[in-house]
Amino acid sequence: MSRAQKRKLGQIALAAGIFVAGLLMPEGYVQLVLFFAAYLLVGFGVLKEALSNIFRGQVFDENFLMSIATIGAFAIGEYPEGVFVMLFAQLGEFFEHYAVNRSRASITEMMNIQPESANVYRQGELITVEPEEVEVGEIILVAPGEKVPLDGVIIEGASSLDTKALTGEAMPRAVYEGDEVVSGCINQNGSLKIRVSKVYSDSTVAKILELVENAASQKAPTERFITRFARYYTPAVVISALALAFVPPIFVGFEHFSEWFRRALIFLVISCPCALVISVPLGFFSGIGAAAKEGIMIKGSNYLEVLAKCRTAVFDKTGTLSQGEFAIEQILPQKGDEAELLELAAWAECYSSHPLAEAIRKEYGQNIDSNIISENEELPGLGVKTVAKGKTIYAGNIKLMHSLNLNPEELAATAVYLAADGEYLGVISFNDALKSEAKEAIKLLESLGVKDSAVLSGDKKAVAVQAAEELGIKRVYSELMPADKVEIFAELKKEYEQKGSIIYTGDGINDAPVLALADCGIAMGAMGSDAAVEAADIVIMDDDIRKIPLAVALAKRTAFIVRSNIVFALGVKGVFLILTAFGISNMWEAVFADVGVSVIAIANSMRLLNIKKLKDKIINPN
């Protein structure tokens, strides 16, 4: 709580004390003086503001309405009511500010990932500069406890990195020489020397800050509705109040004018829309803030509403549902043993940077003496030709085999075929393992009402179909070029958009056009890929695909709370206006109907900040 807030709270408490003392007094001047003191103490600011607003032509302002209602109450002799209305309204406003500040603070907390400085080696000296001043290729030193200021590659040292602020993941990540690190992580225990690979403005931390800062700049339709509603609500209630004060007396006579006047004042008390208007953006904002803490960045509250209505989910396969890394599945030698074939393959692929070559070398696990390789040639679109220990080895796809006049049986899976000295030796097949959480995530989505899902993949048909089957996804489109993905997605969208919104999840490298086409595009594993951050509407910082059902569940909860707040607040106000018109209410109750309802609605919205329960259900069910 800030000092100004504390002072305000003290003021309200003091005024309340004086007011209660006044209530305990017998009727008379002393009581009136106490009431008046309490009223001025808590309401002076409101009266002053109201007066100055009138001069600036702001009539239907809440200060003005409160002033008229309370002064009116005094005019008809309802002193305690007048004081109480002011007191309670101020208390409500105090609570409002407190709630708004708290939820603003939770987003500001996210901003703590901003690095203040970078230690860079220049001319053999270590100097401290602003992160913006460091250039690509320079070497920086990150000491334990410091934030990694720029994206880069570790050239010396090992440590564990705390990525919680970026991904919501509590487990620190171990990093070693040669690993890529992203800015915004906190270096926990070892010193790291890092070669910078991106300037600050392109680094992960700058991209995320931009994202967080602009969160909530796009408003949800509900948010627009409520502000439009407020524009008409206040004038309508005020005009009704005037009508209530003067129209009935014309017909039934002015001897009961003070009663009609009293009813009109009650109308004024409940005519302020501010609290109702606040609970809606506050709800969305809390939803966005809670998601951000889990490493789910949502670019606007409109996407929360889209996600809440999500009915169809389309996924990219490689890197989204699968790990995006190849591992050897089977080694099938024509004769001889597996280790031998693997060794030949490792020799053949010793210089290639192809992901399959990397997987082979990883599986082989031994250093290859470059002296045994006497010749190495890349055969574009086919594979490689390598001469090692006098053997001419060919490693590549089925076309390479055909070009050598060999006709081995073609496997359904991704595979590298090997031949040496004109003889077919065997084949190594690979798979890109599905993420262990993928199946669970699809199931969770289904339970959340995302009834249909589909996979778009650039992979071979057999591979894509098998992956989809394993995950329980019925529709599969395979062997797609990026342009085909757009076309198929557009068709799916046409087919399903009647039923609800359609989301697309990709890892963002070549998915940008589809991400843009979707009602809501989600980019996965965005740490380090800026194309994704720009194209998507929602960015999931790490690779955990269960964050998608978490985001959907959170969006549904947000939409529900926001909607129930609107129904509740409008309902109570509506009922109360009717009761008042018929004279079955008093000012005490009016204040409850106005301030009480808004406090409840705000508290309800604030609940969204705490998503532990939701997270436990989806991410850690045990």
Place this chain on the structure above:
Amino acid sequence: MKKTFKMQNLDCANCAAKMEQAIQKIPGVISANISFMTQKLTLEYDESKEAEILAEAKKACQKVDRACSIL
């Protein structure tokens, strides 16, 4: 041109809505969006009239709430 401005002392959501509406009516403004929660004004406007538009926008905000200002 689209630009984002930080706002100070934006205390009431309804005021934010009123300001947004008033700013939208300023000639030369293509779109205006005030986010109450992040206290930011996103303005899309005719660059050639930048100075007048900003002055008008500030006036519009202060008309609704004296304490509120655009930075």
